[in-house]
Amino acid sequence: MNSTSNQIHFSKEELDAETNRLFASLSHLGWTKEICQTYASLTLEINLLKKEKNAIILAHNYQLPEIIFGVSDFVGDSYQLSKQAAQTSAETIIFSGVRFMAETAKMLSPKKKVLMPSPDAGCSLAESISAQDVINLRKQHPDAAVVTYINTYAEVKAESDVICTSNNALKIIESLPNEKIIFLPDKYMAQNLAKLTKKQIIGWEGLCVVHEEFSPQKLEAYRRFYPEAKILVHTECSPAVVAIADLAGGTGEMQKYVSNSSANQFMIVTECGLSDKLKVEFPKKKFIPSCGLCPHMKRNDLRNILKALKNPSSDQFVEISADVARRAQKALDKMLEFA
Template sequence: MSTISFSTAQLKKEAERLFCHLKSLSWSYDDCLTYAPLTLEINTLKRQRHAVLLAHSYQTPDIVYGVADFTGDSYGLSVEAKKTDASVIVFCGVRFMAETAKILNPKKRVLLPAPDAGCSLADSITAADVRILKKKHPGVPVVCYVNTAAEVKAESDVCVTSANALKIIEALQGKKIIFIPDKLMAANLAMLTHKEIISWNGTCVVHERFDVAQLRAQRHEHPGLKILAHSECNSDIMKEADLMGGTTDILRTVKNSRDRDFMIVTECGLVDRLRSEFPEKRFLGTCNLCPFMKKNTLRNIRQVLLKPRKDQVVEIPETVRKKAERALERMFELNK
């Protein structure tokens, strides 16, 4: 039950706003009218609490188009988190992303509606594992994918995202690097660099499930199809795809391309975003859902704004935060 009342005119206006974005995803006007009280309430609560809501592109469309102030990839959202002047950051993504916001902007209150939103990559490695790797390979720089806990970033030399990993690896001194934790992304990077890559055994449960046979079947059925794949997929997929990159690379490619038919090999949230923003294009084939990303809902966003529980407030010990911040700042420097 809403804590704020809205007039019929306000509800209809909100339903029309939602319908503009969601009709290409088969939402009816009546569906939008059902959601309108909740999105209006959340947007009012955000203003009252001076909060900004950052949403990863894998969030559901009601979050992306109903209540998000910024939607993007890990890198874009960390830039927004760093520069926001809001007092509160509500992070609709997974835990490591909310931690990154807190690392970069420690004075802000960072709220995570779904505190149990983990990530199979981030959960595959601990700070103790990184210390063992460093002991085994002394002097080799540790490059850590942003999908890691704050403690793991604190043990690393530099962070990277899928969009800037290659550029940053190439900018580092020496012929060898330790790349953690994604073994599939490490193998994909190894095809593009001359550096020797020592990898870890982590995988993304969403991207490792794609099979190259699915891509070939779609290409056979739709000649001229462009296949855009996330760099967390395996190397066979990369060899078949027309583009390997992060979510922002995929969005940019669709936007700038004259092609009409695409297969997007990543999480379904991005495919929904593309269907909403490019209704004249066709998105074929299957996508996979991330069970962690989908733990955020309009209901827990409303609850976290009304009265956050202790486990929804992101806290990081200052010693860990400072060391993790160094690895992130080095990424920003090298990515200029």
């Protein structure tokens, strides 16, 4: 390895070793050595810079395979990654996910530098609701508690009583003294929860652009074609889709199910990044194509990760005003009590 004009050059031996390392994982997705070779110098440089700058890369389960298997330090759902962010001793966190996740990491690690490779990686759920919407809902339902899904921006979290994930939403709703719950912002998740509790659930109109596309008719057809397959769906899917599933949950729960199940065939009804990850981690199991792509998650790539590490632009830094962060953190801390 040598360095000229801000560019690092790696030896043939270093590049071959890195190509082989990538190929050991990514060959399970049908990647050839030639494809892995095209990424080797980028992954080597990113991994080197991470050490030099005392940085870690947190990658959501929906990220591209070359990020997950090439450069990430921790991979998980938004809640698992937030916990990692709170615990790490690294000075800098590169959050390869979407904005609401990076904001959560910043709130839980306020003294750390948190950077987003793609600053415009949003989320249709997070964008569906504003802080003023929450204030208005509270006025309409003064006796209700506001339980807000983690897929929201900091300003919305700041107006909420408690934050939740798909995994702990029901537990949190049941533990509150209020009989009326404003559940924000995912309409389908609110409808799915309403079937599991006796409390009155007041929902909102937010939808995930990936999960709203799955239809029960399509899944029924798959079921007939692959009768042995276990169908795992995200709780952001409609109640009609959830009704067909063997498991409805978040990405962490889907992963646990695949790991513990004796079944050999699975349909992973969520963003495609998770099924790619599972194909690599469980090469003997079969995953039937049944996923959708999130345009926001897929904005991150190795090039913008490298930029965030090497020479970040001002919009890659995640900052939250002190007042919003303080109030949002209160609602987040309540969620962490349910961990």
